[in-house]
Amino acid sequence: MVCINVMDFQDVSLVGLRVFREVAERGTLTAAAAALGYTQSAVSRQIAALERSARTPLLERRRDGVRLTSAGRIVLRRAVTITAEIDATARELTGLPAETGAVRLGAYASAGAVLVPRVLAAFRRTHPGIKVTTREAGTPVLVRALRAGNLDLALLAAEPPFRPPDTETPPLHLEILAERSLCVAVPATHPLAGRDFIEFADLSGQRWIGSRPAGDDRSMGVWPGLAGRPEIVHVARDWLAKLNLVAAGCGLTTVPVSLAGAAPAGVRILPVRGGPQEKRRIMLARMPHQPTESAMRLAEALRSAVVETSSPVSAT
Structure with missing residues (x-):
């Protein structure tokens, strides 16, 4: 059980609660400071003041950033409510309508x-x-x-x-909206572009445009299960950059089927038949x-x- 001294915690500042929310969202003190326009030391001081008032750590410091402790989750839940109420009060006092919609x-x-x-x-x-x-x-x-x-x-x-x-905790409410297979974007001038689908075996030996992973995000771009080491000739994070590289004839890349209608001229997006399928779920x-x-x-x-x-x- 988390024990927080109520009298000590009554003196926390609204600024400190806002800073804490930003740190909880950004995952690092550095990113929170950049988002708020503060120095990192100013953010650190606000967090330290909160932790002194709580008499317990609110953040677990790790090499890859910070993670909320059980006490931190309690403070975050209340900070969200308090800052939202203050913002609503400020809007009402200035005559602005409440943002209920x-x-x-x-x-x-x-x-x-x-x-x-x-x-x-x-x-x-x-x-x-x-x-x-x-x-x-x-x-x-x-x-x-x-x-x-x-x-x-x-x-x-x-x-x-x-x-x-x-x-x-608590677990997020997750709703699966759809599950789809990825497709492959092919230059319109490529020998595979004239088909209605691509056979998995025909993907071996192709040149690929890939993505680097960011944080916990899995990289995309190369079809899974190909023999040997696929040849990645270009690396781009942005999907539009990858598709324009495809249009320029620089290689193939995997894309969600939802991008079929947004592909630039010179690109065909085709399903793959046979071999491992690359599934994606859309979740709300x-x-x-x-x-x-x-x-x-x-x-x-x-x-x-x-x-x-x-x-x-x-x-x-």
């Missing part, structure tokens, strides 16, 4: 490029009173933002063996508490948009 949505890169814009265009027509803000990031960042209270919903991409995106994540009505409406719009192009599998 606001939803903050996070998404992985290819969803942010295709699915999210399509959903938002339709959502503005059907729910003009709901303000939606979005941010694109990898899974670790999106999960931390959910737990820090800076996102209401997040679209995540998951690959086998489909483990939970983190091990924190949120904290386990009851979402707002606005968040539920946006979640339904996201489900419907995914159903249009793929049959969803069961939810968890």
